[in-house]
Amino acid sequence: MAIASIARRAASVAVLAGMTAAAVPAHAATSASSCSDICVLDARTGAHPDYDRLVFDLSGTGRPQVHASVSPDGSYSAGGSGEERRLQISGKSYLLLDISGGAVAFSSGPDAYTAPTVQTVSLPSLKGVQLTSAGYEGHVTFGLTLGNYSRYQVFTLTAPNRVVVDVYH
Numbered sequence: 001m002a003i004a005s006i007a008r009r010a011a012s013v014a015v016l017a018g019m020t021a022a023a024v025p026a027h028a029a030t031s032a033s034s035c036s037d038i039c040v041l042d043a044r045t046g047a048h049p050d051y052d053r054l055v056f057d058l059s060g061t062g063r064p065q066v067h068a069s070v071s072p073d074g075s076y077s078a079g080g081s082g083e084e085r086r087l088q089i090s091g092k093s094y095l096l097l098d099i100s101g102g103a104v105a106f107s108s109g110p111d112a113y114t115a116p117t118v119q120t121v122s123l124p125s126l127k128g129v130q131l132t133s134a135g136y137e138g139h140v141t142f143g144l145t146l147g148n149y150s151r152y153q154v155f156t157l158t159a160p161n162r163v164v165v166d167v168y169h
Contacts, residue, residue, distance in 0.1 A: 035060030037102025079136030089128030091145035104135030
């Protein structure tokens with residue numbers, strides 16, 4: 001939820017409670033900028049003998065729902081517009097990842113997504129990661145560019161919250 005929207009909601013609640021909007025503490029909008037559901041903070045990669053690992057670090061208290069699908073040509077539907085686009089990093093195959101459940105990827109602030117929005121990776125199976133939507137209707141989506149791979153596995157971990165994608169060679 002956008003910070004301005006949260007501030008407006010706090011002001012509305014204050015008026016309904018018989019207070020004026022000016023009585024809402026100045027820090028109400030600031031403290032609301034931390035993730036109450038799920039914020040995607042970073043994407044990091046690592047090589048292992050049999051697979052490449054991609055980890056998305058999350059903040060907030062929500063548990064993400066994750067859906068992965070294969071795109072044969074790297075095309076994806078842009079959030080909101082429905083416009084078909086292609087991932088910027090070319091490869092042999094592509095995996096689209098949808099993290100949902102109130103997820104956002106802020107461009108600034110304490111819960112900002114800090115990885116590049118288009119990131120080339122030089123691993124045996126994982127070749128690139130691209131942020132394709134930063135929070136349309138509670139969904140953050142990524143496109144993964146792949147080389148040769150046999151299979152993939154997607155799962156979540158807690159303490160701290162993470163989404164993990166293993167791409168096997």
